[in-house]
Amino acid sequence: MAKMVRRRFFSLGGKLLAGGIVAGTIGKYFPDTVAHAAPTVRTGKTEGKWGFVVDTYKCIGCGRCVKACKAESQVPVDQEVYRTWVERYTVDYDKNVKIESPRGGINGFPEVENRERITKSFFVPKLCNQCENAPCTKVCPVGATYTTPDGVVLVDRERCVGCSYCIQACPYGARFKHPVFKVADKCTWCYHRISKGMTTACVQACPVGARVFGEIGVPDSPVDKILSEERVNILKPEAGTMPLVDYLGLDKVVV
Amino acid sequence: MNGYIYPNEANVVWTVMIVIYPYITGLVAGAFIISALYHVFNQKVFKPVSKLALVSALSLLLVAPIPLLLHLSQPLRAFNIMLTPNPSSAMAGFGYIYSFYLMIVLLEIWFIYRKNIVTMAEKSAGLSKIGYGLLSLGAKDLSPGTLAMDNRIINTLAVIGIPAAFGLHGYVGFIFGGIKANPWWSSPLMPVIFIASAVVSGTALLILVYGIGSRLRKREPDHQCMTALNKYLWIFLIVAVSLEALEIVNAGYQAKSYWPAVYGLLTQQIPLSFFGIQLLLGGLVPLILLPAARLKSFAREWQQRLTMIAAGLIVVGVFAMRWNVVIGGQLLSKTGMGYSGYVVPLLGREGLLMAVVVLILPIILFSVLSQIFPPWPKDEAAISEQIEVSKSRPELRSGTVG
Structure with missing residues (x-):
């Protein structure tokens, strides 16, 4: 933009x-x-990279982020395609792990079954990790998906041939075939908003501040503060994708 | 769906068309193997099928891009893959590698049939004269020197064909093997397995085309040729089945974090198509049937019948293998905690009906192409006899091509 x-x-x-x-x-x-x-015209543009932190301790699984995302980014509400979704994990006395995300958690979650047997339960919001070593951009045969200088992975709808190879390559299931545009689609961290100085739709919709968005390497940035002071983790570190989304309170059962 | 899958995994994105593509491409490999054995390694026993292999390869190769185009959701942009290729993409090489392969087949066919084309252009009349005249590309010199040169070029092409075939099939395997997000695909063995199964399915198909074709033409297939095909197929099959088994044994023995998910895939999601069709019917049974078919105690006809039954089982088994890789790999969720589902729809661009049409197309193409390029040894003899009767030109007989 x-x-x-x-x-x-x-x-x-x-x-x-x-x-x-x-x-x-x-x-x-x-x-x-x-x-x-050209003379640099930067509107809400970071010199370095954007960062995203998900605080799993805060998420209440209300699904407003999913709803806001679908509305903001032209993703059909009634179809099983999501730029962001929320998962609920419940672990019981026998260490059985149950993971659910009914309709991506867009309408929240049903009451937990066998409540008395549950030892821990939490929500994990998911979105594109904007990997620094992105497997999706690597496999695109026509170069339709690429990483912007500020670290966001985008899809060029005019170039995508719709082969779905990027969908296969993403270890996080963050990509899907757009049912209307017939091209690969994914979370862009609301690139159209952040490049104008706004925050992402999901961050804005979250009532509890479980999603934090900002610049990395800038001292007063909320993301940078968390990354400098807290113990954070990433999803599937063994994949070697170097995600830009960090998680607070990430449990080992999270997939 | 069972267990937990990521919400975006509800739809399997690589459908039956992506099963058919590597299947059809693999079947082409038979031509290169026979061509190489005949022209490069001088296995004269394959003479009766040397042309047949090439014509059937061309019929398959021309159909190979169709399932891909049916799959692309933006098929009009298909050529971007060659116009603006992304050098880091394993898929971007498709256009180039496929075109190279096609060129080799076309060139080999043209040089092998040049003598036929020129004589047809001279002897026939009307439309077919014009057609064959165009096909000859004006190269109408049939002097012994030129024909010898043709032969040298054919041998060179057959030599180039070997690395080209390994390149194409290995490459198709790498498209899957290079995806670290999918534990059922991600393996350095994948390209090798694809090469092996391509060689196996290609040779098996050639046996079927030769056997069934001969029967339809009410002629007996050359027995020595069939036996030689049987022996080679057996050796290729040993390699392919061993590799496929090794892949599973290795994954199970190492038992990395993803193994329970893969084990569940094989034992609960695709047990019939994996153990039943791919390994048992398409692997172990033909492994026994093929050498059994060479037993002297069987009558010649039964030896051929058993060989053809084994070849038929292999061709089905390799289709199951493609299915188990392409569809199986997608049933396995990237969560490692569940499986998605896939049912081929009857209608639509990627439906069952279209899949059947795509699989029948090579047969139709073959029957058309074999009118232009007679692939059967008897037909060729018949044609040259006619020519010898009509025009007694000694240089026509002196040709060594074929």
Whole structure:
């Protein structure tokens, strides 16, 4: 998005200046070249990378994040496709683990069965991990999915051929085939919002602050504060994907 | 669905079409094996099937991209895979590797049939004269020197065909083997298994095409050729079955964190197609049937029948193997805690009906192509006899190609 703004900005300037028209045209085809030469217009843009922290101690499983996400990002509400979802884990006396996510947790969760036998129970919200070593972008045959300089993995709907290889490659089940657009789809950390200085729809909808979004490496950023001071973990570290989503209170039973 | 699967895993994204694609591609391998054995390793016993192998390979290879196009949800962008390939993608090589393979088959067919094409262009009339004239590409010189040169080129192509075949089938295996997110796929053995099963299914199909084709034409298949095919198929099958078994034994013995999920997949989700069809009917039974079919106590006809039954079982078994890899791998949830479900719908682009059509297409193509490129040894003899009768040109007889 920011790149688009920059490009447009540059095009305008180019038209005013003699010879700038040529550069503006080049800019259309080689946005990167021009983006570096253009004056930096950053609106809510991080110099480094964005980060996301999920606090599993706080999540109450209300499903508002799932609802907000579907509404924000044109994901059909009535279909089994999710950019974000919430899982409920219940562990009983016999160490049996039960995991559920009815309709992604969009309408919350039913009452726990055999309540007296449950020893611990918690919710784990899931979303795209925006992996630094993303397997999905690696396997895309046409380069339709890519990582932005600020660390977010996006899908170009105009380029995706719909082969679904990226869906297979994601260890977290974060990708799906969009039922309407017929291309791969995934959480973008609301890239259209964060690049305009807003926060993500799920963070905004969360009533308990279980989701924290912000910059990494900036001292006053809430994400950075947690990452510096708390003990955090990532999902499936053995996959070597280097996720940018960190979890507080991640139990070993979490898949 | 049972256990816990990620909500996005409710729909299996690689459908029966992705089962058919590596299946059809694998069947092509038979042509390269026979071509290599005949032209490169000088196994003259395969002469009766050398042309048949190539024509059936072409019929299959031309159909191979169709299931992929049916699967892509943006098929009009299919050529982007060659126009803007992502060098880090295991899938991006498809267009190039497939085209290379197709070129080799086309070139090999053209050089092998050049003599036929030119003589047909000269002797026939009307549309077929024009057609064969175009097919000859104007190269109408049939002097002994040129034909010898053709032969050298054919041998070279057969040599190139071997690494090309290993490249294509190994590559298809790597598309699955390179996916670390899926424990049932992620294995360095996967490309090797795909190469082995491609060779097995290709050779088995050739036995079926030759055996059934001969019977339909009311001729007896060359017995020595059938026996040789039987022996090679047996050796290839030993390699393939051992590798497939080794994969499971190794995973079970190491018993890494994902093993219980894979074990559950094999024993509860796909036991029939894995143990029953892939390993037993498509593996162990033909392993016994093939050498049994070579026993002297059987009549020649029964030896061939048993060989064909074994080949039929293998062709079905390899389809089950593709199914178990492609569908099985997706039934296994990335949570390691559950399995999703898949039922082939009857209708639609990726439905059962379309799958049947795609599997029948190569047969239709074969019957069309074999009109243009006569693959049967007898037909060829008949044609050259006619020519010899009509025009007595000594250089036509001196050709060594074929």
